[in-house]
Amino acid sequence: MLGLCAGAFLLFGAHHASAQGRLDAQYEATLAGIPVGKGAWAIEIGDETFSASAQGGTAGLLKAFSGGTGTGASQGRVVNGALAATAYTATTTTSKKSETIRMVLANGNIKDFAIEPEPPVDADRIPVTEAQKKGVFDPMTGSMLRAPGNADLMSPDVCRTGAGVFDGRMRYDLRLDFKRVETVKAEHGYHGPALVCAIYFVPVAGYIPDRPVIKYLAAQRNIEIAFVPIAGTRILVPFRMMIPTPLGPAMLEATSFVTTAAPPRVAKTQ
Numbered sequence: 001m002l003g004l005c006a007g008a009f010l011l012f013g014a015h016h017a018s019a020q021g022r023l024d025a026q027y028e029a030t031l032a033g034i035p036v037g038k039g040a041w042a043i044e045i046g047d048e049t050f051s052a053s054a055q056g057g058t059a060g061l062l063k064a065f066s067g068g069t070g071t072g073a074s075q076g077r078v079v080n081g082a083l084a085a086t087a088y089t090a091t092t093t094t095s096k097k098s099e100t101i102r103m104v105l106a107n108g109n110i111k112d113f114a115i116e117p118e119p120p121v122d123a124d125r126i127p128v129t130e131a132q133k134k135g136v137f138d139p140m141t142g143s144m145l146r147a148p149g150n151a152d153l154m155s156p157d158v159c160r161t162g163a164g165v166f167d168g169r170m171r172y173d174l175r176l177d178f179k180r181v182e183t184v185k186a187e188h189g190y191h192g193p194a195l196v197c198a199i200y201f202v203p204v205a206g207y208i209p210d211r212p213v214i215k216y217l218a219a220q221r222n223i224e225i226a227f228v229p230i231a232g233t234r235i236l237v238p239f240r241m242m243i244p245t246p247l248g249p250a251m252l253e254a255t256s257f258v259t260t261a262a263p264p265r266v267a268k269t270q
Contacts, residue, residue, distance in 0.1 A: 020045040020046050020047055020078070020232050020233055020261070020262045021045055021230045021231040021232030021233045021259060021260060021261045021262055022042075022043065022044045022045070022230070022231075022259065022260050022262065023041065023042065023043040023044075023230050023237065023257070023258070023259045024040075024041075024042050024256075024258045024259075025040065025041045025042075025189075025237075025254050025256060025257045025258070025259075026038070026039070026040050026254065026255050026256040026257075027039045027040070027041065027056070027252055027253060027254050027255065028059075028252075028253060028255050029056075029059075029250070029251065029252045030250070030251045030253075031245070031247060031248060031249075031250050031251075032247055032248025032249065033248070035059055036058060036059060037056055037057060037058050037059050038056060038057065038059045039054060039055060039056025039057070039252075040054065040055055040056070041053075041054045041237075042054075043230060043237065045078060045083070045230060045232075045233050045235065046078065046262070047078065048077065048078055049075070049076070049077055049078060050075065050076060050077075050078050050083050051073070051074070051075040052073065052074045052075070052140050052141070053071070053072065053073040053074075054070075054071065054072045054073075054140065055069070055070065055071045055072075056069070056070055057069035057070065067094065067095055068092065068093065068094040068095075069092070069093050070090065070091065070092045070093070071090070071091050072088075072089065072090040072091075072139070072140055073087075073088070073089050073090075073140075074087070074088045074138050074140040074141050075087055076105070076141070081146070081233065081234050081235075082146050083141050083144065083146070083235065084105075084107070084108070085105050085137065085138050085140075085141040086104065086105055086106065087102075087103065087104055087105070088101075088102070088103040088105065088138035088139070088140060088141075088168075089101065089102050089103075090139070090167075090168070099115065099116070099117070099119075100115070100116045101113070101114070101115050101116075101167065101168035101169070102114050102116070102168075103138055103166070103168055105138065108134070108135050108136060108137070109133065109134045109135070109136070110133035110134075110136065110166055113166075113168050114168075115168055115169065119169075122208065124208045124209070124210065125206065125207065125208050126205045126206060126207060126208075126209065127205060127206070128166070128170075128171045128205040128206040129205065132164075132166070132171045132204060132205050133166055133171070135164055136163075136164040136165060136166045136171070137163050137164065137165050137166075138165070138166070138167070139165055139167045142163050142165040142174065143237070143238060144235055144236065144237050145158060145159075145161070145176075145195075145197075145227050145235070145236040145237075146234055146235055146236075147229075147234040147235075147236065148234075153195070153229050153234065153236065154181045154193050154195050156178035157178075158195060158227075158236070159176050159177055159178035159179070159195060159196075159197035159198075160176065160177060160178060161176050162174060162175040162176060164204070166206075169206050170203065170205070170206035170207045171204045171205045171206050172201060172202060172203045172204050172206075172207075173201075173202040173204060174199055174200070174201065174202075175199070175200040175202060176197040176198065176199050176200075176225075177197065177198045177200075178195075178196075178197060178198075179196045179197060179198050179224055180196045181193055181194070181195055181196065182194055182196055182226065184226055184228065184239050184240065186239075186254050186255060186256055186257040187255045187256060188255070188256040188257075188258065189254075189256050189257040189258040189259070190228055190239070190254070190257040190258070190259060192228065193228070194226040194227060194228045194239055194240070195226070195227045195228075195236060196224055196225070196226045196227075197224065197225055197227065198221075198222075198223070198224055199223045199224065199225050200220075200221070200223070201217045201218055201220065201223070202218065203217075203218055217243075220243065220244065222244050223241075223242065223243050223244070224241070224242050225238050225240070225241045225242075226238070226239045226240040226241075227239065228257070228259075229259075230259050231259040231260055231261040232260075232261025232262055233261075238252070239253070239254050239257060240252065240253040240254065241253075
């Protein structure tokens with residue numbers, strides 16, 4: 001989820017670039033154990049650039065009542081092993097409407113954004129100031145963790161962080177804290193340790209204060225995310241997320257989680 005910064009090699013002789021990696025994952029969403037959605041997430045991290053894309057939709061019984069699909073993509077630079085997004089796009093489509101959010105970022109600041117079609121102005125919505133659009137992440141990059149320095153990827157300190165996120169409409173903070181380390185196993189792919197963090201949602205602006213879902217999420221103290229690393233990198237991404245609800249636990253969990261490290265390349269100088 002955090003960290004912004006670039007690896008450069010302009011030294012004499014030949015040097016190995018740090019290995020980077022790729023993730024191909026499939027997720028299932030459940031509510032009280034009942035399947036309600038499915039999705040996929042692909043991330044590719046190179047020496048200098050990264051790209052991430054996700055897609056999903058309702059499934060099972062929920063699809064019969066409220067069918068919907070969504071896609072998202074983020075891309076940008078890799079700076080000192082951290083991800084610095086330069087562009088983000090998200091589209092959601094239901095039977096009633098389709099909406100696309102586009103954002104351009106530079107050094108953690110929102111340079112431009114648009115919602116298509118443009119939504120009507122809601123007087124009850126707390127406006128987002130220009131200052132609140134600085135030092136932020138897009139929602140996709142903001143959902144990843146970076147283990148700083150040479151710390152163990154499963155170190156409790158990796159959880160003890162936070163991020164400001166702007167999704168094109170709402171500005172909020174995500175604050176994390178360490179809970180535990182456990183072993184997770186996908187039906188296909190990853191089987192190993194996961195860093196489980198508590199996560200706290202703090203709305204800042206761009207939301208309607210009286211909305212029950214905002215009040216509910218802001219009051220929650222039992223939301224948790226299990227993070228696992230992308231091979232060859234110091235980036236951890238969600239394997240499982242659990243949110244308590246009045247109807248039972250809402251869970252998003254990987255059923256397939258295949259991550260591979262790219263072979264190191266040799267960077268040559270003249």
